[in-house]
Amino acid sequence: MSEQAWWSNQDFWRKCAIFVTAFMFVVLILLTFHSLAAISSGTDRVPAYSVINHRIDYRFDEARNMKVPVIGEEAPLFGKVLSEDEARELVDLGKLTVQAKNCMNCHTLLGNGAYYAPDLTKAWLDPGWGNEQARELLMTMFLKDPKTNARTYGTNRRMPDLDITDEEVRGIIAFLKWMSAVDTNGFPQGFEPLPQGGS
Amino acid sequence: MPAEAAMDVGAAVAEDTAVALNTRSLTAGQRLALKYFTVAMVLFVAQMLFGLLAGIQFLYPEFLYGVLDFNVNRMVHINAMIVWMLYGFIGSVYWLVEDEAGVELVGAKLANINFWVLTSAVAVVVVVYLVVQVGPGKQSTIWLINEGREYIEAPRWADIGIVVCMGVFFYTIAGTFMKGRWSGISGTLVLDLIALAGLYLAGMFYTTNLSVDQYWWWWVVHLWVEATWEVLVGCIMAWGLMKTLGARREIVTTWLYIEVALMFGAGILGLGHHYFWIGTPEYWLGIGGFFSALEPIPLVAMVVHAVYDAGRHGFQSSNHPALAWLIAHAFGNFLGAGVWGFIHTLPQINLYTHGTQWTASHGHLAFFGAYATIVIALIYIALQRWRGDVWMSADLPDRGWKWKWSLILLNVGMMGMTIALLIAGYEQSFIERAIGGSTWAAFFEGQTQPWFVQGMQWRMIFGVVMTAGLVLLLWDLLTIGRGETRPAKEVHDPAGPSGAIESGALSRAPV
Amino acid sequence: MLDPVELQRIAIAALSAGAIVLFGAFYAVCLALGRLKTLAFLLRISYLAYAALVVATVLFAWAMNLAGWWLVLVVVLLVGYFVAPRAIWRLSVATHESSEPKPPTGAGGNE
Numbered sequence: 001m002s003e004q005a006w007w008s009n010q011d012f013w014r015k016c017a018i019f020v021t022a023f024m025f026v027v028l029i030l031l032t033f034h035s036l037a038a039i040s041s042g043t044d045r046v047p048a049y050s051v052i053n054h055r056i057d058y059r060f061d062e063a064r065n066m067k068v069p070v071i072g073e074e075a076p077l078f079g080k081v082l083s084e085d086e087a088r089e090l091v092d093l094g095k096l097t098v099q100a101k102n103c104m105n106c107h108t109l110l111g112n113g114a115y116y117a118p119d120l121t122k123a124w125l126d127p128g129w130g131n132e133q134a135r136e137l138l139m140t141m142f143l144k145d146p147k148t149n150a151r152t153y154g155t156n157r158r159m160p161d162l163d164i165t166d167e168e169v170r171g172i173i174a175f176l177k178w179m180s181a182v183d184t185n186g187f188p189q190g191f192e193p194l195p196q197g198g199s
Numbered sequence: 200m201p202a203e204a205a206m207d208v209g210a211a212v213a214e215d216t217a218v219a220l221n222t223r224s225l226t227a228g229q230r231l232a233l234k235y236f237t238v239a240m241v242l243f244v245a246q247m248l249f250g251l252l253a254g255i256q257f258l259y260p261e262f263l264y265g266v267l268d269f270n271v272n273r274m275v276h277i278n279a280m281i282v283w284m285l286y287g288f289i290g291s292v293y294w295l296v297e298d299e300a301g302v303e304l305v306g307a308k309l310a311n312i313n314f315w316v317l318t319s320a321v322a323v324v325v326v327v328y329l330v331v332q333v334g335p336g337k338q339s340t341i342w343l344i345n346e347g348r349e350y351i352e353a354p355r356w357a358d359i360g361i362v363v364c365m366g367v368f369f370y371t372i373a374g375t376f377m378k379g380r381w382s383g384i385s386g387t388l389v390l391d392l393i394a395l396a397g398l399y400l401a402g403m404f405y406t407t408n409l410s411v412d413q414y415w416w417w418w419v420v421h422l423w424v425e426a427t428w429e430v431l432v433g434c435i436m437a438w439g440l441m442k443t444l445g446a447r448r449e450i451v452t453t454w455l456y457i458e459v460a461l462m463f464g465a466g467i468l469g470l471g472h473h474y475f476w477i478g479t480p481e482y483w484l485g486i487g488g489f490f491s492a493l494e495p496i497p498l499v500a501m502v503v504h505a506v507y508d509a510g511r512h513g514f515q516s517s518n519h520p521a522l523a524w525l526i527a528h529a530f531g532n533f534l535g536a537g538v539w540g541f542i543h544t545l546p547q548i549n550l551y552t553h554g555t556q557w558t559a560s561h562g563h564l565a566f567f568g569a570y571a572t573i574v575i576a577l578i579y580i581a582l583q584r585w586r587g588d589v590w591m592s593a594d595l596p597d598r599g600w601k602w603k604w605s606l607i608l609l610n611v612g613m614m615g616m617t618i619a620l621l622i623a624g625y626e627q628s629f630i631e632r633a634i635g636g637s638t639w640a641a642f643f644e645g646q647t648q649p650w651f652v653q654g655m656q657w658r659m660i661f662g663v664v665m666t667a668g669l670v671l672l673l674w675d676l677l678t679i680g681r682g683e684t685r686p687a688k689e690v691h692d693p694a695g696p697s698g699a700i701e702s703g704a705l706s707r708a709p710v
Numbered sequence: 711m712l713d714p715v716e717l718q719r720i721a722i723a724a725l726s727a728g729a730i731v732l733f734g735a736f737y738a739v740c741l742a743l744g745r746l747k748t749l750a751f752l753l754r755i756s757y758l759a760y761a762a763l764v765v766a767t768v769l770f771a772w773a774m775n776l777a778g779w780w781l782v783l784v785v786v787l788l789v790g791y792f793v794a795p796r797a798i799w800r801l802s803v804a805t806h807e808s809s810e811p812k813p814p815t816g817a818g819g820n821e
Binding site: 187 | 257260265271332335341348412475483550
């Protein structure tokens with residue numbers, strides 16, 4: 001095996017495998033540090049939890065060639081302005097409930113999950129709620145009693161009753177509102193939010 | 200001495216087994232492997248069953264509504280898959296460890312207890328999924344019932360249990376190699392197991408921030424199925440090729456390294472294709488798109504090596520069913536991971552296809568092609584030995600109709616489902632995303648279009664075809680080689696084939 | 711900057727992408743078989759397959775709106791699909807030859 005070309009021998013490829021793996025992994029680690037800083041709450045891309053005190057819009061950004069969330073004037077959820085800590089607590093309850101009720105195995109969140117039910121990324125802004133005034137009430141009624149309040153658009157697919165408490169409902173809605181303000185690089189494409197603030 | 204204890208266990212297993220299987224000729228590790236393979240097949244059945252239920256619900260939403268809802272069926276469907284494949288891999292590693300290390304399994308008794316602990320935990324988790332299903336929005340639900348994160352739903356107590364069991368598994372494997380001898384294959388295998396277990400930890404915490412949650416979640420999911428699982432399969436295959444096709448160690452080891460270099464070269468940063476839309480910075484569109492677009496190239500290039508080997512040495516196989524499944528692996532992996540992955544991997548198109556039935560289509564074929572096929576092949580290899588190294592080449596007593604038909608039905612069923620889902624997915628991305636602007640109304644409009652509905656009907660039909668294939672497969676696994684007296688065909692060609700099939704183990708994006 | 715696929719080109723984008731991988735594999739198989747059995751016509755077909763791959767790649771670049779930085783990817787795909795199978799062939803010959811008595815017919819190919 002001594003006459004074997006350097007580029008075909010085992011030792012060369014072992015070193016290659018180790019080097020490539022290590023290099024790519026180090027690059028991934030560096031990118032991870034940067035990305036995690038960029039997506040911690042309170043950044044441009046992922047808003048602070050108190051964003052739920054504000055109106056959230058979704059508008060086209062010429063420079064980026066995609067739609068981006070725009071945080072507008074004060075429009076507190078359930079009519080009550082929350083501190084950052086209170087907002088975090090409420091969104092946290094929502095996130096925890098979304099996990100505990102296994103929402104992700106019917107719906108998608110940021111496009112990840114199952115494909116039996118609609119994506120929830122922009123659920124807060126969905127034109128299906130009709131108007132800004134009715135939205136919170138309709139969402140609450142739906143989550144409290146999805147069997148009766150289901151709108152299945154002819155598919156007959158209804159969300160099951162998941163025994164969601166009043167507090168959990170508020171949490172879920174806060175979480176959905178917060179999620180709609182995450183900058184998702186234009187996903188989902190072409191989404192038109194419901195009319196808000198007379199817009 | 201653990202070997203004696205293992206012999207007792209072996210004797211017990213032999214008594215339990217009605218058919219005349221030559222369990223005594225197996226090593227402790229191999230007997231343990233058979234247990235893992237058995238559970239793997241039971242879970243394969245569970246995967247199929249709950250897949251059928253979920254598929255029916257797409258067509259008849261009232262079916263089991265409020266009893267076993269879609270989210271429960273779907274969760275059991277995908278969890279059973281992950282776990283049966285892991286069981287297949289663990290079984291395979293136990294199958295080869297003593298042969299590769301040249302000594303008896305270290306901690307055989309402990310390994311055996313570990314099997315029962317792990318299997319009991321899996322059973323409890325599944326029962327809780329089915330009976331309790333969901334809980335209140337509290338940490339206790341995450342700890343005891345269900346974590347609600349796709350693929351890694353297992354509650355936290357089970358996560359910790361899994362890590363402990365993996366630790367024991369790792370100890371027995373690494374310990375055996377340390378006591379015996381190391382090789383290129385075993386070294387790669389052990390390092391890969393460390394990475395595999397380490398990555399799981401990235402999925403074991405709770406955070407309010409969904410973007411951060413999904414960032415780490417993809418570390419587990421992507422770096423398992425598109426990196427560490429691939430390498431694990433590569434190691435198992437390298438050993439399998441030496442044993443069943445008489446390939447030479449030096450060559451398979453070199454090709455294992457080549458594979459690792461190419462696979463990790465594109466696959467690690469290929470992770471970026473999951474970071475397009477979860478809140479992560481825009482540079483991931485470029486990095487993810489670029490590296491995941493490169494992932495099929497090595498897969499295609501490796502075809503050359505497969506042709507080279509096959510052409511030069513022919514496939515002299517002592518085990519036709521195993522070889523046929525390895526070929527199914529090469530094709531399934533190429534189509535599922537390569538073609539189906541590449542068609543929607545760039546962000547320019549993924550913007551429409553992300554989170555639609557395209558993903559389901561790709562996921563089905565890629566998981567089946569890359570992993571299900573290989574585990575089935577390994578089970579055939581193990582069965583042959585278990586039956587006492589009997590003949591499993593051409594001219595089987597019943598012409599081998601069972602293995603042939605199960606292979607055909609499973610593969611045709613999978614291809615049919617994949618194509619049906621792709622058509623449904625195309626319809627969905629067009630109607631819901633491109634035209635409808637991704638609203639709820641648009642989602643449901645897409646779901647009621649004739650093409651979509653027919654796609655779901657065909658998926659169901661092909662799902663039933665697959666189920667028939669699975670029934671036949673299990674029947675064959677239980678009966679093949681029974682009553683066979685001819686010894687296995689000799690295939691030890693000094694210039695035997697080398698890495699032909701493991702080339703196919705290279706792949707990209709099953710998720 | 712991300713320029714998403716036009717509505718009416720989604721199918722073309724996906725089909726051309728699939729064609730790239732399939733022609734890539736077809737090229738690789740023809741190349742390997744042609745060299746293995748020293749069949750000149752298969753080698754010629756392999757070039758045809760590669761030509762088809764180039765066409766598919768151009769279509770892909772057009773349908774996917776690849777411009778600017780993304781054109782690097784197009785070049786890498788074209789070079790990669792051409793070179794990688796050849797490199798793997800040489801590697802196959804080199805790794806197998808080194809410890810085998812008889813080199814295969816057509817080993818080394820006709821580069």
